Amino acid sequence: MSGFYHRYLLVLVRFLPFAVAFLRDRRRFLLFGSRRRVESAAHRLRAERIRDTMLELGPAFIKVGQVLSTRPDIVPPPYAEVFGTLQDEVPEQAGGDPKTVLTAELEDDLDLSTLEPIAGGSLAFVYVVTRGDERIALKVRRPDVKPQVERDLRVIRSLLPFVVRFIEERQRYSVRNAADDFEEIITDELDFARERAIMTEIGENFADDDRVVVPDVYEDLSSERVLAMEYVTGRKITAADAFDGLDVTPHEMATRITEIYLKMGLIDGVFHADPHPGNLAVTDAGRLLIFDFGMSDRLSETVREDIAGLYRALVRRDVDSLVDALIAVDVLEPSVDRVEVRRVLELVIKDLEGRSEITWRMIFTELTTMLRDFPFRLPPDVMLLIRTGTVGEGVCRQLDPEFDFLVAVRSFLIEQGLIESEFEAFVEKTRTDLLQSIPTLAGLPARFDRTMRQLERGELVVRTEPVDGTNHGYRDVGFAVLAGALIVAAAILTLHERPYEVPASFLAGVFLVTYLLRRRR
Secondary structure (H helix, E strand, C coil): CCCHHHHHHHHHHHHHHHHHHHHHHHHCCCCCCCCCCCCCHHHHHHHHHHHHHHHHHHHHHHHHHHHHHHCCCCCHHHHHHHCCCCCCCCCCCCCCCCHHHHHHCCCCCHHHHHHHEEEECCCCCEEEECCCCEEHHHHHHHHHHHHHHHHHHHHHHHHHHHCCCCHHHHHHHHHHHHHHHHHHHHHHHHHHHHHHHHHHHHHHHHCCCCEECCCCCHHHHHHCCEEEEEEECCCEEECCCCCCCCCHHHHHHHHHHHHHHHHHHHCCCCEEEECCCEEEEECCCCEEEEECCEEEEEECCCHHHHHHHHHHHHHCCCCCHHHHHHHHHEEEECCCHHHHHHHHHHHHHHHHHCCCCCCHHHHHHHHHHHHHHHEECCHHHHHHHHHHHHHHHHHHHHHHHCCCCCHHHHHHHHCCCCCCCHHHHHHHHHHHHHHHHHHHHHHHHHHHHHHHHHCCCCCCCCCEEEECCCCCCHHHHHHHHHCCCCCCHHHHHHHCCCCHHHHHHHHHHHHHHHHHHHHHH
């Protein structure tokens, strides 16, 4: 328990200066004073210092930063961008020496004298070892990381009530939910059996696709703390020479990444959620190589349909459907004020339409920023999917600065039949409007008959007083009314198998021309 209190005080002391700085942004002298204007460069410098502090505090806080980088509803864009760089290699000794795990579990099965370190993450370290004529990659969980993470999760939980006192009321709901989601994400990453199962499933899903490589898993050498897999080499995808001598271009690879990750998430329902440059490579055959499936997730068919509906609503600029989709994916509460949310979303769409360039990150940053006044959250599966899109878009833009990620997403969704093309969307909307109008149109004859009976009985009287003392203008208006009625009739008759709309359109044209000629005289 003393270790917990020592850690609690250490974390409190390290982050206290940043807490004071944020409070001074709101009130210059903490308890009173006007709001300070802080330049973007100063915010970025502060974000870099927070990032460095997270690196020093170890694995759990590195994961906190990575999660916050995809939460624009909690942290402003400069901080999200800086926290997004928490993908760098972590020293081998951080969290204990992983070699002790290999010695305990695989000393009798492998020649550990051939062990070579190749990469390090916040929770695990990766080695290559030789077995006979083959080389095997070993992802090893750092021996002390699990108790450290569990302790730090308790520290974060204990600090949460203190933190929420110093943030705005509207953000407290998001922060509490983010803490819950963070625990779920980091617990999943510590579960190597889960990662092994997901990696195997994704490999099977792409077994017949020669565009991508997912390393095979060695079940006999894997355990709770070790993941043994096929060792496949490639050039880092963002390296300057990554595509030298290959038949694939950076633009083609960017398109491939988009299609593969969309297939994983929306078609197969199991996806790799960490496509940063350190986890992607290009093989000598020009194939996309994917590493590290620790951050991954599954999507049910219902969630996949709801997410496709969300994108469909964005494409159509259909605000009502967008509200429905956000409620369906549990971002908004069902009891939310729909009228107010609708007003805010209309502003979001209008603002995005006025920009010369729109990106995936921009859409969700704008959306979550504008929704801060409402109780909303990003469920772990949705958050990881957004992260996948945001990080993946960044990689694609590094490969090809002119790459339009949203156009590639749209093309894929249309090809897969998940959303309609512009023409199909227009036809579908017209069909929906007509179907909604049928009850009204069906009731028109009865209303017309009732009105005529009232006129015959003298119960309905219409009085008019000509402005110029003549009634020629009203006879002329009759032709316009007939033309309008026939145009409406022609539109309705288009649903009939026979071409009744043709004579109706012809008569509408005759009456319209007659009206215009009489008005001209």
